[in-house]
Amino acid sequence: MAVQNTAMAEEVKLFGAWGSPYSRRVEMALELKGVPFEYIEENVSDDKLKSPSLLKYNPIHKKVPVLQHNGKPILESQIILEYIDETWKSNPILLQDPHERAMARFWAKFIEEKCMPPVWKALLGSRDERGKAMEEVRECLKTLESVLNGKNFFGGETIGLLDIAANFIAFWLRVIQEVSGLEFLTAEECPLLIKWCDRANAIAEHLPVECMPALWKAGWIPAENEREKAVEEACECLKTLDSALNGRRFFEKDTVGFVDMSA
């Protein structure tokens, strides 16, 4: 069912943040289904800098992404993905079979609850926590390698809910690896998952990879003496990215805030 261009056109707005994997998930789903939408970039580094619309639509969590469809707000990336699939039927991201759907939901939850938190711990935790966290991440990735089970995508032949939910692994994890030097995802342990990352990244449009490390360094790992240089590099990157990103606004600040990512 194609999106119809009727007199009463559908209003679809996405409040997002370019550095947030949760926000990117929703963009991916809308793009996959060919749903036209208006994108509003939010400054998530500080509640006071968030737009009044965001705070009105998501007063409880005050986070991105928020999808607004014909005036009604939908929150939480996984919930938004299901809403999108139920509302726009082209290119379904969930399979029809209830058990397959349950598995996709189960593994999406697994990624959020088991895989993502230890990545942050491995980066930012105390010395004792870091080693254990690395192990946890590696075990999660090995599990996902077996879930993939030789398929092209988690969704089978085409991208599905789980591929979208795993965008953190496809893109952000590689950036984090480059910035931190920590080797979460290796070809020895997860050869199929690495190939999947390449496939997933080729389909989903992302920010140029070469800029992300500079931006992450500025926001995440600010050892005092390196900070100024990192911020300078980041600002240079932002200037060159500006035109490549179709006129999306970037906030003119000396830091890029990733800390307050959405739920």
Next chain:
Amino acid sequence: MAKEVKLFGMWASPFSRRVELALKLKGIPYEYIEEDLSNKGPSLLKYNPIHKKVPLLVHEEKPVAESLVILEYLDETWKHNPILPQDPYERAMARFWGKFIDEKLLPTSAKVGLSKGKEEQEQAMEEVHDQLKILENELKGKEFFSGNSIGYLDVVANILFWFRTEEEVGGLKVLSTEKFPMICEWIEKLIKIDVVNECRIPKEKYDDYVKLRQKASKSASS
């Protein structure tokens, strides 16, 4: 669909009870297997190797884990007596509040039990109250969380039965009728429904169970 449905559960787990409630509401026949969580059976470990937890539903030998995932599976497999609404926006809202209960309210209330000292406990209680206020608001103008009849969100909100009405923790009322009249009224309405009552955790048995667990953790740490 006269195929085999098994539920591995535990009587004191509200997550397990949720699934039982959904199965009963939808009239799905099932075999219940009580798990001793201190000595998990080989079937449970085989079907849920990742989390090794209850509840676990096994349908036609295929396992489904995580209570919220199970609820959706039940609704998609057995279409009669749906527990989720039909409209996509209403479904999104039900899922949102379900997530709020599991990912915000539950961990916050766990903090109350884990608090050390009165000040920490009071702060944790205040957070619980703030979140309960938000939920209370969701009942405005409705018979049940799901509208005129009980549904997904009422099933997920079963954990509110745990917050026993008027009970005190360290001199503070958890769920007073004064502060949360609508939630308390909702509880009263719900426990009059037979199937809901069947899926409640019996209070005295639960209190004994909690005492035993506290004892066990104390002796384990000493």
